[in-house]
Amino acid sequence: MTATPARRRYVNDKPAQAVLLAGSLLFMTVGLLLPLGELAVKCLTDANGAYVGPDNFIRFFSAASLARALYHSLYVSLMSTLAALPPAFLFAYSLTRTTIPGKAFFRHIAMLPLFAPTMLLGVSLVYLFGRKGIVTSGLFGALPWLGIDIGLYGSTGIIIAEAILVFPPSVMILLTALANSDARLYEAAESLGANKPEIFWSVTLPGVKYGVTSAAFVCFTLVFTDFGVPKVVGGNYGVLATDIYKQVVGQQNFNLGATISVVMLLPTLLAFIADNWLRRRQEGVVNSRSIPLVPKRNATRDLACFAFCLCASSVILAVFLTALFASLANLWPYRLTPTLRHYNFRDYAGGGYLAFWNSVRMAGYSALLGTAMTFGSAYLVEKTRKFAWARRTVYCLSLAPLALPGLVVGLAYIFLFNSAVFSVAGREIPNPLSRLYGTMLLLVVCNVVHFYTVGFLTASAALRQLDREFEAAAESLSVPFYATFRRVTLPLCLPAVIDIAGYFFVSSMATVSAVIFLYTPDLQLASVAVVNMDDAGDSAPAAAMSILIVAANIMAKAVFELASRRARKAAERWRNR
Amino acid sequence: MTAAPEKGNGGGAFPGRRAETPDRGLCVRGVCKSFDRTPVLTNVSLQVAPGEFVCVLGPSGCGKTTLLRVVAGLETPDSGSVLIGGGDVTRIPTAGRGVGIVFQSYALFPNLTALQNVAFGLRRRETGASSIRQKALELLDLVGLAESAQKYPGQLSGGQQQRVALARALAPEPSILLLDEPLSALDAKVRQSLRKEIRRLQRRLGITAVMVTHDQEEALTMSDRMVVMHKGRLTQFASPEEIYRLPSTRFVADFIGAMNFLEGWRAEGAIARYGGIDIRLPAPLGADGSVVTLAIRPEDVQIGRDLFPDENAFVATVAEMEFRGAGYYLTLKALTALKALTDGGKGGMRLEALLSPLRASQLKIGAGDCVKVRLPRERLICFAEDGTAVGFAGGGPE
Numbered sequence: 001m002t003a004t005p006a007r008r009r010y011v012n013d014k015p016a017q018a019v020l021l022a023g024s025l026l027f028m029t030v031g032l033l034l035p036l037g038e039l040a041v042k043c044l045t046d047a048n049g050a051y052v053g054p055d056n057f058i059r060f061f062s063a064a065s066l067a068r069a070l071y072h073s074l075y076v077s078l079m080s081t082l083a084a085l086p087p088a089f090l091f092a093y094s095l096t097r098t099t100i101p102g103k104a105f106f107r108h109i110a111m112l113p114l115f116a117p118t119m120l121l122g123v124s125l126v127y128l129f130g131r132k133g134i135v136t137s138g139l140f141g142a143l144p145w146l147g148i149d150i151g152l153y154g155s156t157g158i159i160i161a162e163a164i165l166v167f168p169p170s171v172m173i174l175l176t177a178l179a180n181s182d183a184r185l186y187e188a189a190e191s192l193g194a195n196k197p198e199i200f201w202s203v204t205l206p207g208v209k210y211g212v213t214s215a216a217f218v219c220f221t222l223v224f225t226d227f228g229v230p231k232v233v234g235g236n237y238g239v240l241a242t243d244i245y246k247q248v249v250g251q252q253n254f255n256l257g258a259t260i261s262v263v264m265l266l267p268t269l270l271a272f273i274a275d276n277w278l279r280r281r282q283e284g285v286v287n288s289r290s291i292p293l294v295p296k297r298n299a300t301r302d303l304a305c306f307a308f309c310l311c312a313s314s315v316i317l318a319v320f321l322t323a324l325f326a327s328l329a330n331l332w333p334y335r336l337t338p339t340l341r342h343y344n345f346r347d348y349a350g351g352g353y354l355a356f357w358n359s360v361r362m363a364g365y366s367a368l369l370g371t372a373m374t375f376g377s378a379y380l381v382e383k384t385r386k387f388a389w390a391r392r393t394v395y396c397l398s399l400a401p402l403a404l405p406g407l408v409v410g411l412a413y414i415f416l417f418n419s420a421v422f423s424v425a426g427r428e429i430p431n432p433l434s435r436l437y438g439t440m441l442l443l444v445v446c447n448v449v450h451f452y453t454v455g456f457l458t459a460s461a462a463l464r465q466l467d468r469e470f471e472a473a474a475e476s477l478s479v480p481f482y483a484t485f486r487r488v489t490l491p492l493c494l495p496a497v498i499d500i501a502g503y504f505f506v507s508s509m510a511t512v513s514a515v516i517f518l519y520t521p522d523l524q525l526a527s528v529a530v531v532n533m534d535d536a537g538d539s540a541p542a543a544a545m546s547i548l549i550v551a552a553n554i555m556a557k558a559v560f561e562l563a564s565r566r567a568r569k570a571a572e573r574w575r576n577r
Numbered sequence: 578m579t580a581a582p583e584k585g586n587g588g589g590a591f592p593g594r595r596a597e598t599p600d601r602g603l604c605v606r607g608v609c610k611s612f613d614r615t616p617v618l619t620n621v622s623l624q625v626a627p628g629e630f631v632c633v634l635g636p637s638g639c640g641k642t643t644l645l646r647v648v649a650g651l652e653t654p655d656s657g658s659v660l661i662g663g664g665d666v667t668r669i670p671t672a673g674r675g676v677g678i679v680f681q682s683y684a685l686f687p688n689l690t691a692l693q694n695v696a697f698g699l700r701r702r703e704t705g706a707s708s709i710r711q712k713a714l715e716l717l718d719l720v721g722l723a724e725s726a727q728k729y730p731g732q733l734s735g736g737q738q739q740r741v742a743l744a745r746a747l748a749p750e751p752s753i754l755l756l757d758e759p760l761s762a763l764d765a766k767v768r769q770s771l772r773k774e775i776r777r778l779q780r781r782l783g784i785t786a787v788m789v790t791h792d793q794e795e796a797l798t799m800s801d802r803m804v805v806m807h808k809g810r811l812t813q814f815a816s817p818e819e820i821y822r823l824p825s826t827r828f829v830a831d832f833i834g835a836m837n838f839l840e841g842w843r844a845e846g847a848i849a850r851y852g853g854i855d856i857r858l859p860a861p862l863g864a865d866g867s868v869v870t871l872a873i874r875p876e877d878v879q880i881g882r883d884l885f886p887d888e889n890a891f892v893a894t895v896a897e898m899e900f901r902g903a904g905y906y907l908t909l910k911a912l913t914a915l916k917a918l919t920d921g922g923k924g925g926m927r928l929e930a931l932l933s934p935l936r937a938s939q940l941k942i943g944a945g946d947c948v949k950v951r952l953p954r955e956r957l958i959c960f961a962e963d964g965t966a967v968g969f970a971g972g973g974p975e
């Protein structure tokens with residue numbers, strides 16, 4: 001054994017890692033940087049491609065209707081945030097700090113809106129509060145005293161629907177914030193003789209204030225950039241998102257569309273930066289020595305919280321059940337006998353089942369490509385040692401999509417991929433990327449980029465939990481990095497990988513904002529079909545398609561959940577005898 | 578701190594002499610490394626003979642881990658080179674260097690069994706599919722874990738995990754074994770037995786090994802030669818006995834074991850003077866009139882009651898006497914020339930001595946007693962003002 005050679009046969013990891021990093025960078029360049037660049041070009045030029053400087057922006061702010069849309073967008077975003085946060089806080093509080101039964105049930109119900117295309121909320125509200133709605137008509141005349149018209153179309157409808165829409169993400173953020181508590185603080189406060197309200201104001205709230213601000217920013221951004229709800233219940237109440245759609249799809253005014261989307265991007269970016277800045281300050285509030293708080297029983301409080309959770313869950317369920325009911329009713333509101341005829345999309349625009357299966361395929365591919373790209377990139381960033389600058393760049397590019405609204409991404413994509421030629425400095429060069437237009441691949445890439453950051457951060461967090469020396473140990477054993485990745489890293493991160501895939505699937509299935517500019521008559525999509533059928537006044541099939549999307553998502557989520565649970569159980573096996 | 582230098586490496590008192598074969602073993606030449614412009618390694622050179630066991634010792638943050646990672650190829654040095662088995666591997670990545678690494682965190686793959694972990698670095702093409710298992714089992718047997726082959730790391734104790742990590746590192750027959758604080762996460766008992774185990778294995782396989790530790794007892798007992806590092810520089814590289822007996826700088830003397838430092842002596846030939854006391858040195862110092870610091874280990878300070886000759890002796894009182902199991906620690910205050918020795922109000926010359934219980938009972942010493950103290954000439958170390966050892970053959974840095 002003494003006569004071993006000093007050197008060993010080995011595979012040099014460097015070229016393969018370089019290729020992979022280059023691939024990741026190329027993907028982000030084509031999928032993010034180039035489209036955004038094209039968007040910037042569009043908002044600084046006129047329809048003929050001549051540079052006009054800030055003219056488009058001047059036109060935007062001097063056009064009364066457009067400036068009003070900006071005001072509308074800000075108004076409904078603010079109001080929806082204010083409407084959603086208190087119930088979301090109470091809901092999350094009930095799930096973490098009380099001893100009520102049925103927490104898992106409540107949590108699942110609260111997440112339901114994530115599975116739906118945002119139009120579903122609008123459609124459902126129309127069936128509840130619209131002109132022929134259940135409430136407006138006093139339960140179809142059965143309870144005339146109930147018949148109130150809340151004036152749904154316009155800001156009221158948008159705010160109600162958006163408040164429900166942003167409920168799940170705010171609950172999720174607040175759940176995390178409330179779960180990270182330190183019991184010692186509460187004990188200290190109690191021993192100082194503070195009473196319950198004092199403890200709430202001096203300990204509970206300060207502990208979660210960053211969670212609350214973070215939830216507020218997320219709510220604001222989601223509402224500000226949402227397209228589905230205002231499209232359905234906005235009526236004449238124009239907001240930025242619907243205006244972009246009108247300019248681009250209706251009037252083919254790409255330059256103004258680009259300008260509006262940049263205007264829309266600014267508050268979103270500000271919220272993103274502010275949130276990151278605040279989050280950085282929060283670090284270190286809870287450390288490893290913190291003792292998690294175990295809620296104590298308190299009959300009155302628990303009863304009140306339970307009642308509240310029941311109410312909130314009922315509202316969400318009611319919205320979904322209304323959509324289901326409407327999709328099954330024969331001829332609303334006259335003949336309510338159940339029928340499946342609205343699920344036979346043959347007579348309506350939108351593409352019917354072809355569109356639905358296109359969406360399922362798109363979601364499946366997005367899950368595959370999205371998981372591969374985000375986990376792979378996070379792996380390269382976190383676990384390889386070479387090419388520090390490239391890894392740093394990949395990291396920064398991976399965070400950017402979080403700040404980009406779907407509409408902006410979609411718009412940037414048509415600008416880049418739908419033009420046959422680039423005009424660079426007066427000369428025209430053929431655009432090789434235009435071949436991607438109208439393909440499934442482009443839709444998938446668009447979704448992957450749109451939802452990139454959440455997947456990337458989930459992967460990073462999982463990878464950071466692994467021992468930093470695994471790679472070094474494997475390298476010293478002359479095992480190439482891809483073998484270590486396959487045999488160690490991937491199996492250990494499997495639960496996170498499955499979660500990421502589930503996230504990409506569900507999000508891609510339900511999204512409309514990014515893909516609404518990219519679908520073609522040959523490649524229709526379910527969520528776009530909802531918009532188009534609703535546009536044509538076919539609310540019942542729109543509801544039916546929304547329900548199909550939700551059903552597909554619930555089924556997919558169940559499968560992913562089961563797989564992830566099995567993966568976690570395997571990890572358990574490694575730990576215990 | 579009493580580090581008994583008992584070891585049985587059978588390689589002679591200074592096995593480092595073998596290192597005169599630069600074409601084999603490990604050779605580090607003038608390595609420099611900075612992180613963000615902060616120098617972490619400065620001109621580190623090191624030559625480890627084949628089959629030698631070297632410990633790297635130094636305070637936290639002095640660059641020990643970085644040195645090991647440079648040798649392993651996990652960090653690229655800014656300048657300098659690394660040679661393994663005579664070949665320059667500076668530009669060769671870790672995978673091609675044939676180094677086995679044992680990490681402080683073990684870094685065992687939790688989803689693989691002990692057997693799979695050990696077999697991880699064995700390659701089918703080179704070892705043969707059926708014999709991979711055979712070889713992995715042999716290695717597990719070598720570290721006494723044959724029965725635990727099918728267990729996952731999470732089901733093994735810390736000591737067992739470290740044994741598996743050792744077997745895994747040795748499996749592809751590396752030419753060099755690198756260990757970064759492999760024992761520091763273990764409790765004292767397990768640590769003791771694993772020290773012996775690592776040494777036994779290393780000797781049996783005849784493998785060159787470099788181990789980083791911050792435990793000086795570990796370094797003194799385990800190594801053939803040891804490296805003491807300070808602020809990214811290699812301060813001394815010698816056998817444990819030599820490092821203990823003849824530290825090359827004041828830092829090493831202070832860092833390893835306990836040491837009395839007697840400041841402010843004026844050198845005159847082979848004599849050091851301080852306020853009326855003359856101390857004879859083992860050899861004349863270079864420049865007369867320079868100020869030096871004398872140093873002596875507590876266990877080398879002789880205590881008596883007029884029973885030994887007068888050379889280098891003076892009278893002192895026992896200010897404190899503390900029992901420490903293996904012996905008594907005496908804090909002595911020089912008495913004869915107390916006034917003269919009073920050093921700017923610091924309270925005179927203080928000295929610590931270690932006395933065996935047997936000797937203490939023979940002398941019947943107690944606190945407050947007056948005793949005669951002798952500093953044996955051959956046990957004295959002398960440091961110049963810049964902190965380097967002066968005047969003694971073999972005492973200077975290599």
Ligand SMILES: Nc1ncnc2c1ncn2[C@@H]1O[C@H](COP(=O)(O)OP(=O)(O)OP(=O)(O)O)[C@@H](O)[C@H]1O
Nearest residue numbers: 612613617635636637638639640641642643644791
């Ligand atoms: N990757 C790195 N980037 C920046 N600085 C580093 C890096 N690795 C180490 N350092 C710095 O280099 C110095 C030496 O680190 P090193 O880990 O080699 O010390 P050490 O002697 O092993 O210390 P310890 O006994 O604490 O393990 C430290 O100040 C450390 O902060």
Ligand SMILES: [Mg+2]
Nearest residue numbers: 641642643757
């Ligand atoms: Mg270290």
